[in-house]
Amino acid sequence: MPETLRQLLASESAVTSITARGWVRTRRDSKACSFLEITDGSCFKGLQVVVDAALPCAELMPRILTGASIEVDGDLVASPAAGQKWELQAREVRLLGEADATYPLQKKGHTPEFLRTISHLRPRTNLFGNVFRVRSRMSFAIHRFFQEQGFFHVHTPVITSSDCEGAGELFRVTTLKQGSNAKPEEDFFGRPTYLTVSGQLQGETFACALGNIYTFGPTFRAENSNTARHAAEFWMIEPEMAFYDLAADMTLAEANVRYLVKAMLEECPEELEFFNKFVDKDLTARLQHTLTKPFERISYTEAVDLLLKSGRSFEHPVVWGEGLQTEHERYIAEEHVKGPVTIYNYPKAIKPFYMRQNDDGKTVAAMDLLVPGIGEIIGGSQREERLDVLRAAMEHHGLSEADYQWYVDLRRYGSVPHAGYGMGFERLLMFVTGVSNIRDVIPFARTPGHAPY
RNA sequence: UCCUGAGUAGCUCAGCGGUAGAGCGGGUGGCUGUUAACCACUAGGUCGUAGGUUCGAACCCUACCUCAGGAGCCA
Numbered sequence A: 001m002p003e004t005l006r007q008l009l010a011s012e013s014a015v016t017s018i019t020a021r022g023w024v025r026t027r028r029d030s031k032a033c034s035f036l037e038i039t040d041g042s043c044f045k046g047l048q049v050v051v052d053a054a055l056p057c058a059e060l061m062p063r064i065l066t067g068a069s070i071e072v073d074g075d076l077v078a079s080p081a082a083g084q085k086w087e088l089q090a091r092e093v094r095l096l097g098e099a100d101a102t103y104p105l106q107k108k109g110h111t112p113e114f115l116r117t118i119s120h121l122r123p124r125t126n127l128f129g130n131v132f133r134v135r136s137r138m139s140f141a142i143h144r145f146f147q148e149q150g151f152f153h154v155h156t157p158v159i160t161s162s163d164c165e166g167a168g169e170l171f172r173v174t175t176l177k178q179g180s181n182a183k184p185e186e187d188f189f190g191r192p193t194y195l196t197v198s199g200q201l202q203g204e205t206f207a208c209a210l211g212n213i214y215t216f217g218p219t220f221r222a223e224n225s226n227t228a229r230h231a232a233e234f235w236m237i238e239p240e241m242a243f244y245d246l247a248a249d250m251t252l253a254e255a256n257v258r259y260l261v262k263a264m265l266e267e268c269p270e271e272l273e274f275f276n277k278f279v280d281k282d283l284t285a286r287l288q289h290t291l292t293k294p295f296e297r298i299s300y301t302e303a304v305d306l307l308l309k310s311g312r313s314f315e316h317p318v319v320w321g322e323g324l325q326t327e328h329e330r331y332i333a334e335e336h337v338k339g340p341v342t343i344y345n346y347p348k349a350i351k352p353f354y355m356r357q358n359d360d361g362k363t364v365a366a367m368d369l370l371v372p373g374i375g376e377i378i379g380g381s382q383r384e385e386r387l388d389v390l391r392a393a394m395e396h397h398g399l400s401e402a403d404y405q406w407y408v409d410l411r412r413y414g415s416v417p418h419a420g421y422g423m424g425f426e427r428l429l430m431f432v433t434g435v436s437n438i439r440d441v442i443p444f445a446r447t448p449g450h451a452p453y
Numbered sequence B: 001u002c003c004u005g006a007g008u009a010g011c012u013c014a015g016c017g018g019u020a021g022a023g024c025g026g027g028u029g030g031c032u033g034u035u036a037a038c039c040a041c042u043a044g045g046u047c048g049u050a051g052g053u054u055c056g057a058a059c060c061c062u063a064c065c066u067c068a069g070g071a072g073c074c075a
Helices: A005-009 A056-063 A112-116 A126-148 A200-210 A246-267 A269-278 A283-292 A300-309 A326-337 A387-396 A401-412 A425-433
Strands: A015-029 A033-039 A047-052 A069-078 A086-097 A193-195 A212-220 A233-242 A296-299 A341-347 A363-371 A375-382 A418-424
Touching: A005 A015, A005 A047, A005 A086, A015 A047, A015 A086, A033 A069, A047 A056, A047 A069, A056 A086, A112 A126, A126 A212, A126 A246, A126 A269, A126 A425, A193 A212, A200 A212, A200 A233, A200 A401, A200 A418, A233 A246, A233 A425, A246 A269, A246 A283, A246 A341, A246 A363, A246 A375, A246 A418, A246 A425, A269 A283, A296 A300, A296 A326, A300 A326, A300 A341, A326 A341, A326 A363, A326 A375, A363 A418, A375 A425, A387 A401, A418 A425
Parallel strands: A047 A086, A296 A341
Antiparallel strands: A015 A033, A015 A069, A033 A047, A069 A086, A212 A233, A233 A418, A341 A363, A363 A375, A375 A418
């Protein structure tokens, strides 16, 4: 198999007769030789290739512009100049694919907004190469976190007929022709179907069989949200645990965030250094702070009190029974706690039917984990396991039991206390990279009016 | 969806009523074990689209489109 630059650059000593491949970042010519910097995506660093002007292949140089792909045979030698440990003294250069002057990626910096318009080329840039290498490592770390604790990965359906109530607008999935008068019964599945907004309800069925499970997959929301924190298609991690109460749920959520922050610090040092230098100068300090400082927990009622006593004038009034606004959450996470904080026991009126009612009759065992800069990164709850209470909640929310019969069955047959949460994968990536727009941590972002690939 | 702001060369931007500019990128030449190299010359534009005001519009007005930031909703 061809060696990657990551492997070549890790060499302990000079090596004769190697072959390197990659895309040209820049070419600098001198009278005696040309310097090419190539990258192949395997790591942040590139390899400097030195091509002696006397070599026959030197006549290729005018055609080797930024973006071209090349293959080089030569010797890996210690670089006599500052800037790199190793360089490749070329013997033969083959131009695999030319890139002409219209290649959009220049040696100078580009705005993320421009790079979003060329999502097929932006992974070749420093910023996006780093983002997507981190995305892959974080994805693996998530599986590790759960698998190390004996959780089972469950593949919940992408197409579903159940609306995880309260989770937002749905994308319809149909094979019926547009404008058709056909009834839903005549559609492919014989009923209306949608892209999933959450695997939670199906996840609960597996938690009530395998114990501790998690899902990690794409979810879809047809909300007309135009913000830096929302996408119509995003990835979500949803663990669901039998015999967990809300406190255990919060403990796992905190451990989950910490584990991933630690993975970022330990497994992505090159990328972290780049983000800290060019994206967010406080990133490394904030991530380290996240590991050392215990996460705080504040009940919703305490949160409302501290907001009222803060002396701050908020644009939206602080009222017990209403949802916390972005400005309220930001104040709590960024100014009051100055770190990650979990807010729990929300008013039952503003939360979905499946959350467990607390004994006060006014709140449910729900929790949101907020991080500075991003806001809500995790939302979860203990689920209502009592058959009669769940039925009453469904009736109150105007849901028919017939539509959720399988879900209610979990409470009818061997019901157990259980809890879970959902973590937005992209929001986690924003937190660990410092990248401020969700569109820049997804390979191909889907937002309202935008799905060009 | 609402509020605010922005659309000028391939990219980043300046120009804000009177002949369309710079840097980078491209081309040509020079110089140099170079490091987003450097120096000189050069090519490159229906100023987002459509109307309007004006002797004259990139600039002022209207509508629309697109993008960004903030808000709502949420992960």
